[in-house]
Amino acid sequence: MLSDEQFIRYQRQVSLPEWGESGQEQVSKGHVLIIGVGGLGSAAALYLCAAGVGKLVLVDDDKVEISNLQRQVSYREVDLEKPKTEALKTQLHALNAHCQIRTVGHRLSDSQLNLEIALADVVLDCSDNFETRHQINRLCFEAKRPLIFASAIGWQGQFAVFDFSEPVSLSGCYSCLLPEASAGRQVNDSCSDIGVVGPVVGTLGNYQALATLHKLVFDHFVFPTNLFHVFDGKTLVWQRLSMTRDNHCAICGDNARLRSAHNTERISP
Numbered sequence: 001m002l003s004d005e006q007f008i009r010y011q012r013q014v015s016l017p018e019w020g021e022s023g024q025e026q027v028s029k030g031h032v033l034i035i036g037v038g039g040l041g042s043a044a045a046l047y048l049c050a051a052g053v054g055k056l057v058l059v060d061d062d063k064v065e066i067s068n069l070q071r072q073v074s075y076r077e078v079d080l081e082k083p084k085t086e087a088l089k090t091q092l093h094a095l096n097a098h099c100q101i102r103t104v105g106h107r108l109s110d111s112q113l114n115l116e117i118a119l120a121d122v123v124l125d126c127s128d129n130f131e132t133r134h135q136i137n138r139l140c141f142e143a144k145r146p147l148i149f150a151s152a153i154g155w156q157g158q159f160a161v162f163d164f165s166e167p168v169s170l171s172g173c174y175s176c177l178l179p180e181a182s183a184g185r186q187v188n189d190s191c192s193d194i195g196v197v198g199p200v201v202g203t204l205g206n207y208q209a210l211a212t213l214h215k216l217v218f219d220h221f222v223f224p225t226n227l228f229h230v231f232d233g234k235t236l237v238w239q240r241l242s243m244t245r246d247n248h249c250a251i252c253g254d255n256a257r258l259r260s261a262h263n264t265e266r267i268s269p
């Protein structure tokens, strides 16, 4: 049951018939892992903290730089040279002291990230490079944790939900869209080279926060998760493209599953 203080604080969302007190209780029990706290992750974290999510884990090894402030609006000039995770923790604590925040100021190995993913109800990929995106995708698929992906560059943003918590995902995984095997041809988008519009990043980060609340309040995503969303910040048009699983995907394809089953058999006593 919500306390009087909680009821007043969250009244605007608790009063939504689909949300209610039970939805708020689910939100307050929520444990969300945010990997990358640049423009996407910091925007998502602010909304999730404000909504009363119980626990946020922030992972990033960057420090705040002057060129970040144009779009990463959680940070202040006094935060320059501070670790982003610590600067964001201060902002979040000032916003909602009831939200537990844990920070990780370094990149995680597979085993460390595995543990963090296993503890989380939802994982947000707010990273800015293909290597990390593939690592998060692979580990979330193995751990059957829902993954909410977004990216932004120039005037364009991309968003997708991979609900690995469902028994069979027909919409595939991040690797179905951009196979790791083609990593040599993938060039990491760089905001410093191409540029990026601040509100485009904020829009995508807020989409990630909204999708996270869907999962916490309703225990599932109430929108179709087989769509890849592309936002054009010049025309303000969203395009939605169907995603289907690639049977040959190295992560979620049929051969990958057979290989995984075969390996399991071999190591079983």
Ligand SMILES: [Zn+2]
Binding pocket: 172, 173, 174, 175, 176, 177, 245, 246, 249, 250, 251, 252, 253
């Ligand atoms: Zn796949």
